[in-house]
Amino acid sequence: MDLTTTVLMVLLFVLGNVTEGEVLHYNFYDKSCPQLENIVRAGLVPLFVTDPTSPAALLRLMFHDCQVQGCDASILVDPTEGNVSSEMASVRNFGIRKRELISIVKSMVEAACPQKVSCADILILAAREAVAMSGGPHIEVPLGRKDSFTTPSYQQADAWVPPATTGVDDMLHIFTSKGMTIQESVALIGAHTLGVTHCASILNRLYKAEGDKAHQEMEPGFVLNDPTAFIFDNLYYKNAMGGRGVLRIDAEMVSDPRTAQIVKHFASDRDDFFRAFSSAFFKLSTSGSLNQGVIRKRCNVLD
Incomplete structure (x- = not known):
């Protein structure tokens, strides 16, 4: 070790x-x-x-x-x-x-x-x-x-x-309660570098009072979290700094004084992002682990 x-x-x-x-x-x-x-x-x-x-x-x-x-x-x-x-x-x-x-x-x-x-x-x-x-x-x-x-x-x-509407305050409360630093918290949000976001998750940012019609039009679609949606890299942070953050948290981290400099640093230093993400992943994966549970034979059934 x-x-x-x-x-x-x-x-x-x-x-x-x-x-x-x-x-x-x-x-x-x-x-x-x-x-x-x-x-x-x-x-x-x-x-x-x-x-x-x-x-x-x-x-x-x-x-x-x-x-x-x-x-x-x-x-x-x-x-x-x-x-x-x-x-x-x-x-x-x-x-x-x-x-x-x-x-x-x-x-x-x-x-x-x-x-x-x-x-x-x-x-x-x-x-x-x-x-x-x-x-x-x-x-x-x-x-x-x-x-x-x-x-x-x-x-x-x-x-x-x-929820998809989570901002910086709630994000930091959730992650710091698991023992993460602010840097690790920002790094864990960097998981958004992979995948897409369902349009239904960002309707509140696109439409304030458009009613059900907008929801029906947007719900089937998806938005790329960053241009390299299948690659785990630091482009997510560069994207957010360019004003192209998809979720509320993506946009807020760039301007919040607690997180802005960390976002900027991760955008320019992929290795530091990887190190902080690894540490955050470790803390999340070990949080609340059971030692009095069971080993299920089938994962989808309580047997």
């Missing part, structure tokens, strides 16, 4: 993200499933080649999962007749896609290591690979998470997943 990783683990204890008995390990599966990371990577490559929008979808999926009761794969549970409160019923999860990809990879892992690896860990690894395979940094993440075994709540998703 290098010095940076050691410092991050110490910070994790200090900030209270993981309590005693819940420590994750970088070598957690060395004996029980030593080929885990290779299996996940091999499973995702053809899926990413087939659909280049998948990396952005998986990164967003991880973020939305970790925001609600920690990174426990609760967002993967399908709604059923007896489970009408699935997180996917939340309006905040509008546009969430590619949950089935985690189930595909999970089946490959189960074939090699039955009932050893949690869906939560697979989701974190998939998001990590989504960043790396798109040209971003390779992020080392500790493993050992458990899956939730209680019924997920769309009310919790409504409460904890930030």
Whole structure:
């Protein structure tokens, strides 16, 4: 373990993200499933080649999962007749896609290591690979998470997943509560460098009082977050500085005195952005990890 990783683990204890008995390990599966990371990577490559929008979808999926009761794969549970409160019923999860990809990879892992690896860990690894395979940094993440075994709540998703209208104040409150610095918070928003934004998410910025007609006309479409929507780079920040930010947070970070200089720095220094993003990813992925959960055989079912 290098010095940076050691410092991050110490910070994790200090900030209270993981309590005693819940420590994750970088070598957690060395004996029980030593080929885990290779299996996940091999499973995702053809899926990413087939659909280049998948990396952005998986990164967003991880973020939305970790925001609600920690990174426990609760967002993967399908709604059923007896489970009408699935997180996917939340309006905040509008546009969430590619949950089935985690189930595909999970089946490959189960074939090699039955009932050893949690869906939560697979989701974190998939998001990590989504960043790396798109040209971003390779992020080392500790493993050992458990899956939730209680019924997920769309009310919790409504409460904890930030809406598309989130501004700098709310963004900083959400991320600093997870132990992130302002720089790391701005870096995590840089995940917008991947993918597109649904037009329905920015209607409030385009139309103030146009009524349902505008919504009906705009809803089917999408807007690129930046011109290199399939590449993890720092063009997002350059785009925002040029006044082309898509979401409210994209536009506000450029002018807010707490974040403006960080945006400017990341726009000119890709390596520093990658370093800060890696640190933020680490903190998000280890926030609220379960050690009293289960290892689901199927990611979309509480069994």
